[in-house]
Amino acid sequence: MSRIVYVNGDYVPEAEAKISVFDRGFLMADGVYEVTSVLAGRMIDFAAHMARLRRSLAELEMDAPAGEAELEAIHREMIARNALEEGMIYMQVTRGAADRDFTYPEGAEPSLVLFTQARPLRDTAGARNGIRVITVPDIRWARRDIKTVQLLAPSMCKMAAKTAGVDDAWMQEDGVVTEGTSNNACIVTAEGTVVTRDLSSDILHGITRAAVLRFAREAQVKVEERAFTVEEARAAAEAFVTSASSFVTPVVEIDGTAIGDGTPGPVARRLRDIYIEESLKAAT
Missing domain, CATH: 3.20.10.10 (D-amino Acid Aminotransferase, subunit A, domain 2)
Incomplete structure (x- = not known):
């Protein structure tokens, strides 16, 4: 069964996931990420991961792609859609798509991508x-x-x-x-x-x-x-x-x-x- 991933507002099979070739995460590594562990279908230290995300975004003068309540809801939906009991949720935020330039673009919409990884965490x-x-x-x-x-x-x-x-x-x-x-x-x-x-x-x-x-x-x-x-x-x-x-x-x-x-x-x-x-x- 193919994983369901989240890309800029849509939940899609991973084979159908697409992001712009002009995304600054791809061109400039202009993005941040968080990885949240999941045990028994529940998230570990999620609030702390959100606090660090806020800090990373602020340090790079990058807009948040969504509010924290929405980000939490997306994480929970990803757990449900992928029946994730134990593993990880990867979340990446980039500055978004813009013509290639070293300066930060004005008006670019941040990109948001999430995917899950089912893997043992307790018994390794x-x-x-x-x-x-x-x-x-x-x-x-x-x-x-x-x-x-x-x-x-x-x-x-x-x-x-x-x-x-x-x-x-x-x-x-x-x-x-x-x-x-x-x-x-x-x-x-x-x-x-x-x-x-x-x-x-x-x-x-x-x-x-x-x-x-x-x-x-x-x-x-x-x-x-x-x-x-x-x-x-x-x-x-x-x-x-x-x-x-x-x-x-x-x-x-x-x-x-x-x-x-x-x-x-x-x-x-x-x-x-x-x-x-x-x-x-x-x-x-």
Whole structure:
């Protein structure tokens, strides 16, 4: 059965979905996106994703394609039309179609596209066994706090990991970890403290990251938001990543060095369980 996708006001089979070749998302990567996870047919952290969308649009001086109530209704309709029980909803907003020019066009109508991806989120190989990563130079632009569709650099880093025979890459600048290709990076010290990069324009302000840190503090797990080096990560007791698509996923190897005993650690496993349990309680 073909997926139903949403394109600028219409719900259509994916094979029939069309967007202008002059859309600035296609020509200029002039767009932003959000990915919301779905468990048991309900959305996780939707309000937080909408807040980040507002921020991204404001930073790029881009108009919203619809009000938040309408965007929520579209998400729910996408879940219903695709019978989505577990997976993701991808939403992309671009500045719209206009003749190619580097300056922002006047009067362009924003484009809005949504599609679903059915996939396991709770029971995954990464959660069970952990993932292996390499470190690579961070070659992205300077405004990583805006969730734009400019994803070629992370794709290149992800391909470097695939070529190396591992699962993902952690990007670093001057020996200091910024984040993963599509996730926030965290380590756990020998004392059990969770350490993750502090918020700035250097990293994406992860929605799952924020929730996990909140749950960790509520569970009396000490948290430090600060930069950490590649060497510190390799010597950590545990490591893990957070994202809407992976929740909390243990990292068991960095650059060929086993983290801890090379298996998912207790802090990461506990935080993953807490995140899933609390997110399901609050799902909408």
